[in-house]
Amino acid sequence: MTDKLIKPQTLKGFRDYLPGPMMAREQLMETARRVYRSFGFSPIDTPALEYAEVLLGKAGDESNKQLFRFTDQGDRDVAMRFDLTVPFARFAAEHMNELGTPFKRYHIGTVWRGEKPAKGRFREFVQCDFDTIGTESNVADTETTFVMHDLMTALGFERFTIRINNRLVLNGLLEKLGVTEKSTAILRALDKLLKIGRDAVVAEMVEQAQITAEQAGQVLDFAALKGSPDEILLKLSPMLQGSERGEKGIARLNELFASARTAGIPAERLALDVSIARGLDYYTGTIYETFLGDLPGIGSVCSGGRYDNLAGLFTRQSLPGVGGSLGLDRLLAAMEELKLLPAVSTPAPVLVTIFDASRVGDYLRIARALREAGINAEVYPEAKAVGKQLQYANRKGFQIALIAGSDEFAAGTWQIKDLAASQQRSVPEADLITAVREILSLPGA
RNA sequence: GUGGCUAUAGCUCAGUUGGUUAGAGCGCCAGAUUGUGAUUCUGGAUGUCGCCGGUUCGAGUCCGGUUAGCCACCCCA
Structure with a gap:
């Protein structure tokens, strides 16, 4: 009896999800699934555990990937996936003959x-990735923009900006400045522009990338261009003249923004921002970042880009592609801060109270009838005081409580109580489903 | 990984130069005509003061360690 209790605790960086946040999470995932499917992306899944060498890549550079890595019972060197992209590269190389190209997949996973x-x-966190591989077509880049846009609106956001750039444009400039081989360090510094300011970025470029202050200044002048996409592209054009890459980048951006306009994507939600570089080395073309209008400080909630060769580590076949990833947990954190999460912790809108213990079958029967009509319903398991049962309903966020005692059973009616509106009325059982639908504003009322 | 800050009730926090039975608000539980929540009134319980050790007659308070969280930096699929 006096055994020492084990302290209930989760590992550092791992979290529990209570019903409220978890329902919001599930809804985000469901919305992402729906939007991805609407564009024809197919679902896939891959194992959480892979051979360590698959995840580490050729370099075997474990230090900056922070893998959870161990030896399994069969003495294999294994690791848990740290993103969905590398497993997808392995997956694509392994199954390309069965899949064919172009191939569009989405993958929601931990x-x-x-x-x-x-x-x-x-x-531990969830990513919602989508990618189109096996095509270099700019149509895929444009549609990636649309996916991000439609995803955000489907999630209920009106005020957001998808900032778009193209690495070819940046690389074209670096090429003209003759500093191509230092691009990684330069772009890394440039990415911090908003955070640390122009002077600090120049200093970092000079120090880390070993370019001149003049060259750094030119990169920043370039990145500081403001205006509509068309205006910026017009100014960029002469600066990149003669650079094959740069001109190609401009052409692709031009086409992307023009197509978006034609297809009806609101212009105010798209921006050309030459200063975004993203830290990822493997992006080679279009780059995307999505910021919330009401909470830009939390960072990009949906990012992505184009890459030349996804699976170079696993196959000689070249697999270009473009895709993005919804930062589910970051978005959830943002929604929490913006108080967009409802205080509901039940997936059922209707609670059937038990008033008369001898009529348990009737309460269970009516709940079943509701479910058959597509309305989630829970039966309170005990014949406690009605006040207690209503208190429970209120606390969990039920919208409707059903009550019936001897009077109602004699008359064949139910008391239907709208918790939020604080209104109650008696309806014949035959009209109950309709009345419930009415309160819930469902079709068929 | 580096530096700083924090840890007291379910939550947000107070707690004097170290001193008796550790407090508030919210929440929770019970009751206020036994068929009605959220509002009102009354009452009640909150707890190994994160954990381990040290100093002291005496530690929530001081010191060391440890674990966890927050902030900044680093890094970034």
């Missing part, structure tokens, strides 16, 4: 990283 946890950064 990933693990042994990084130090911080705000919006955990050791």
Whole structure:
């Protein structure tokens, strides 16, 4: 009896999800699924655990990937996936003959990283990826923009900006400046422009990338261009003249924005921002970042880009592609901060109270009838005081409570109580489903 | 990984130069005509003061360690 209790606790960086947040999470995932499917992306899944060499790549550079890595019972060197992209590269190389190209897939899954946890950064979190591989067509880049846009509106956001750039444009400029081989360090510094300011970025470029202050200044002048996409592209054009890459980048951006306009994507939600570079080395073309109008500080909630060769580590076949990833947990954190999460912790809108213990079958029967009509319903399991049962309904966020005692059973009616409106009326059982639908504003009322 | 801050009731926090039975608000539980929540009134319980050790007659308070969280930096699929 006096055994020492085990302290209930989760590992650092790992979290529990209570019903309220979890229902919001599931809804986000469901929305993402729906939007991805509407564009023809197919679902796939891959194992959480892979051979370590698959995830590590050729370099075997474990240090900055922070893998959870161990030896399994069969003495294999294994690791948990730290993103969905590398497993997808392995997957694509392994199954390309069965899939054919172009191939569009979405993948919603948990990933693990042994990084130090911080705000919006955990050791276990969910990513919602979508990619189109096997085509270099700019149509795929444009549609990637549409996916991000439709995803955000489907999630209930009106005020957001998808910032778009193209690495070819940046690389074209670096090429003209003759500093191509230092691009990684330069872009990394450029990415911090908003955060640390122009002077600090120049300093970092000079120090880290070893270019002249003049060259750094030119990169920043370039990145500081403001205006509509058309205006910026017009100014960029002469600066990149003669650079094959740069001109191609401009052409692709031009086409992307023109198509978006034709297809009816609101112009105010798209921006050409030459300063975004993203930290990822493998992006080679279009780059996307999505910021919330009401909470830009939390960072990009939906990002992505084009890459030349997804699966170079696993196959000699070249697999170009473009895709993106919804940062589910970061978005959830943003919604929490913006108070967009409802305080509901039940997936059922209707609670059937038990008033007369001898009529349990009738309460269970009516709940079943509701479910058959597509309305989620829960039966309170005990014949406690009605006040207690209503208190439970109120606390969990039920919208409707059904009550019936001897009077109602004699008359063949139910008391239907609209908790939020604080209104109650008696309806014949035959009209109950309709009355419930009415309160819930469902069709068929 | 580096630096800083924090840890007291379910939650947000107070707690004097170290001193008796550790407090508030919210929430929770019970009751206020036994068929009605959220509002009102009354009453009640909150707890190994994160954990381990040290100093002291005496530690929520001081010191060391440890675990967890927050902030900044680093890094970034």
